[in-house]
Amino acid sequence: MMWDDDTQDERSLADKLEKFQRGLLNIATGKERPHSETFKRLRHELLAAPELSTHLPDYIRKARDPDQFWEFIQPKFATYQERRQFIRNSMRPALDHLEGNERSPGVEPITQSLKTFDPENVGAAWQKALDRRNADPAGAITAARSLLETVCKHILDDAGAPYNNKADAGALWAQAAAVLNLAPHQHQEEVFRTILGNCQSVVNGLGAIRNKVGDAHGQGRRPVKPKPRHAELAVNLAGTMASFLIHTWKDKTDES
Structure with missing residues (x-):
């Protein structure tokens, strides 16, 4: 009905x-x-x-x-x-x-990837980040980091890899990357080491911007207020990185 x-x-x-x-x-x-x-x-x-x-x-x-x-x-x-x-x-x-x-560029394929992986948790976290971009940029940035943390934990759970439940996005990404053979030290080619190192830097940066302008922490008399363009950047980066992890995990499990 x-x-x-x-x-x-x-x-x-x-x-x-x-x-x-x-x-x-x-x-x-x-x-x-x-x-x-x-x-x-x-x-x-x-x-x-x-x-x-x-x-x-x-x-x-x-x-x-x-x-x-x-x-x-x-x-x-x-x-x-x-x-x-x-x-x-x-x-x-x-x-x-x-x-x-x-209708933002790239949103639809990321949405399909994340919702297919886990609609109730990952898909919902992504949708929350999307929905808050314009009216609540600080909330969108916080949701973007939460999305990455959720995806990393799901992959580590599926892989049977233990992790600290209180670890931040950067630490969780490093663990998930190692499980997926995406850590820079796992590759010899300099170009791959550079790209994968930059991926870690992006995730660390998302954690830093969330701590600086997100809504998860109190601020002083001169609060830093993010704008929708800052939220859109954070959300799009988080979605792209999360989708990359998911596709890599799927490829790995399909091959095994």
Whole structure:
């Protein structure tokens, strides 16, 4: 059923928004109404998303359940077609905003790679980083580092390699790289040693920028505030590095 409480079709904010819109259309046109609790949950999650809330129509803030939305839409328009057009037009800014965020170069292949590897943890961590880039750059940077740590731990778990659960992203990357034969000292060719050393430097840098401008630590009277472009750089780097690890791990396991 389209509106049961199964969240498997809600992988991202865009999925939740589209599902919520379908529920609004159902209410407005006399079709099967969404479950009240599901409606309330989705409404709360959409309004709580800082990158989305300012793009949502005002009636979502006022209509707290299906009955209240019906009381709003029913007298406003006489025909189903008018109601459908109104809902779609009023929801378009929010949908366009999210779709615009998803069209960054390289995002889609990284998304597919990470979600295929582990949709509930890795995929969710990546989506959180994507969703926060514009409205919450500091949160996006923190999420980017968490993504790398999660991927490294998953690979180390799968490889049966012990690690310190409190280790930072740089240390976890070094361990995972060694398991995957990606550590610089495991190669003779200088070009590979340089590239792989730079990969370690990128991960160390992501950890450093997270400590400097992320939202995981308090700051003084002159806080450093990252901008969306800083968040986009951090998120894209983290996604690329995480995807590289995953593909290497898959190649390694396929060969064994």
